[in-house]
Amino acid sequence: MSPKITPDHLGRSAVVYVRQSTMAQVLENTESQRRQYGLAETARALGFASVDVIDDDLGRSGSGSVDRPGFQKLVASVCAGSVGAVFCVEASRLARNGRDWHHLIDLCALVGTLVVDPDGTYDPRLVNDRLLLGLKGTMSEYELSLLRQRGLAARDSKARRGELRFALPPGYCWTELGQIEIDPDERVADAVRLVLRKFGELGSARQVMLWLQDAGLKLPAMRRNTQVCKIDWRPAAYHTVLQILRHPIYAGTYVFGRTADRTRVVDGRARKTTGHSKPRAAWNVLLRDHHPEYISWEQFEANQQLISENAHMQKRTERKSARGGRALLTGLVRCGRCGRTMRVFYGSRSGHAHRYQCRGDDSHVGGWLCIGIGGLRVDRAVAEQIVEAVSDHAACPQQAAADFVPAGHGDERSTGLLGLAYDPQLLLKPPATPTLNPGDDLHAAKPPPILTTLLQAPLRSPARLTGARRPSPGGYPHTSVHPTESHHARSGCP
Numbered sequence: 001m002s003p004k005i006t007p008d009h010l011g012r013s014a015v016v017y018v019r020q021s022t023m024a025q026v027l028e029n030t031e032s033q034r035r036q037y038g039l040a041e042t043a044r045a046l047g048f049a050s051v052d053v054i055d056d057d058l059g060r061s062g063s064g065s066v067d068r069p070g071f072q073k074l075v076a077s078v079c080a081g082s083v084g085a086v087f088c089v090e091a092s093r094l095a096r097n098g099r100d101w102h103h104l105i106d107l108c109a110l111v112g113t114l115v116v117d118p119d120g121t122y123d124p125r126l127v128n129d130r131l132l133l134g135l136k137g138t139m140s141e142y143e144l145s146l147l148r149q150r151g152l153a154a155r156d157s158k159a160r161r162g163e164l165r166f167a168l169p170p171g172y173c174w175t176e177l178g179q180i181e182i183d184p185d186e187r188v189a190d191a192v193r194l195v196l197r198k199f200g201e202l203g204s205a206r207q208v209m210l211w212l213q214d215a216g217l218k219l220p221a222m223r224r225n226t227q228v229c230k231i232d233w234r235p236a237a238y239h240t241v242l243q244i245l246r247h248p249i250y251a252g253t254y255v256f257g258r259t260a261d262r263t264r265v266v267d268g269r270a271r272k273t274t275g276h277s278k279p280r281a282a283w284n285v286l287l288r289d290h291h292p293e294y295i296s297w298e299q300f301e302a303n304q305q306l307i308s309e310n311a312h313m314q315k316r317t318e319r320k321s322a323r324g325g326r327a328l329l330t331g332l333v334r335c336g337r338c339g340r341t342m343r344v345f346y347g348s349r350s351g352h353a354h355r356y357q358c359r360g361d362d363s364h365v366g367g368w369l370c371i372g373i374g375g376l377r378v379d380r381a382v383a384e385q386i387v388e389a390v391s392d393h394a395a396c397p398q399q400a401a402a403d404f405v406p407a408g409h410g411d412e413r414s415t416g417l418l419g420l421a422y423d424p425q426l427l428l429k430p431p432a433t434p435t436l437n438p439g440d441d442l443h444a445a446k447p448p449p450i451l452t453t454l455l456q457a458p459l460r461s462p463a464r465l466t467g468a469r470r471p472s473p474g475g476y477p478h479t480s481v482h483p484t485e486s487h488h489a490r491s492g493c494p
């Protein structure tokens with residue numbers, strides 16, 4: 001027994017820290033685990049009466065980028081002064097990053113805890129041992145970086161040649177020669193072709209999913225874990241359909257590195273998250289015409305364009321035009337509480353009024369309804385304001401206001417439609433009754449014919465509004481829908 005172990009140490013407990021980096025190691029490299037658990041026997045043989053085994057960190061990396069509850073527990077018990085010695089098979093088990101390692105060694109020195117590995121017993125209070133432990137920690141950190149660097153370089157160069165094998169999505173298989181071929185299982189290949197063909201017909205991933213569900217058809221999905229990787233037939237889910245539509249591999253293209261890791265600092269520690277999509281220009285590898293295709297690259301590109309345009313309510317998408325529903329303000333109303341675009345819900349019965357609803361953060365399961373409001377009154381109020389803003393009546397006061405506002409305050413003229421969309425009071429009050437009396441000058445009060453049509457059949461596209469703004473050759477009065485452009489409407493004033 002080492003002379004460094006004193007009765008004081010033996011009177012306190014020994015802690016055996018067991019860790020393996022990944023779940024695959026935990027399942028397959030059982031020898032390392034056996035050696036680590038075996039340290040408990042060693043500790044008892046050395047004379048420690050009480051031995052604790054901390055194995056909460058099996059399957060967790062020691063690189064410092066994931067939480068390690070077991071390591072926290074170890075540090076806490078060392079701080080409490082109840083630990084006489086920490087046992088581990090090598091420094092790399094305790095930590096693969098300098099910060100954790102040196103923190104632990106510092107604490108051990110403060111409370112007089114030994115560090116024991118199969119090579120010897122170290123007392124961090126002794127300068128020589130401290131130096132040795134410091135070197136061990138640095139080596140273990142360096143070893144990890146070196147292994148990672150070598151592994152990544154080899155992986156990337158293989159991927160650049162299109163030879164790196166990875167788990168393929170349904171519809172493709174690796175041949176024995178290391179090439180990608182269409183799955184010889186006709187049922188799988190036909191299911192992929194069906195999804196792609198139906199998307200061509202229906203133009204929407206969601207519609208494809210609904211069609212498949214109606215038809216009671218199942219889609220192939222890969223079931224993967226460390227042991228098996230096989231096809232599973234499951235009812236059509238949205239993400240399965242979308243995966244088939246979005247994966248460039250179906251266009252005969254070999255791609256690698258479509259996602260990236262991100263590291264954030266949380267509570268002063270690095271936290272790594274994986275699977276963040278990268279823009280196509282940043283993909284590591286993209287090799288066209290690499291293997292047999294299901295659709296052409298041009299068709300694939302067209303599909304991506306269509307999918308991104310269909311993603312109507314998502315942030316970051318560009319086009320937000322109405323798409324043919326009865327609601328006037330599809331994609332235009334935003335929630336006053338959280339700022340998200342409000343969705344339109346049409347009732348299932350015919351003649352049912354539509355509603356605008358903000359569903360809050362429903363990207364997570366259990367999303368809540370933020371606010372909702374009946375659509376008819378809102379549409380009517382906005383439509384009346386549109387008519388008011390573009391009628392001949394409105395043009396004069398607006399022109400007067402435009403003339404009145406001093407130079408440099410042009411933006412303050414815009415108090416019409418945009419302000420209306422955000423005015424919660426207007427949503428609460430009933431819309432003002434139209435002020436059209438029998439004796440009125442009909443030419444002045446009546447909205448222009450195109451707007452009457454717009455009111456009767458609600459707007460389908462902002463493009464129509466833009467069209468209404470252009471002067472028509474038939475002497476049609478000039479109108480302005482966008483309030484900031486009200487000064488263009490001057491010529492329309494009688």
Ligand SMILES: [Zn+2]
Nearest residue numbers: 335338358370
């Ligand atoms: Zn909201």
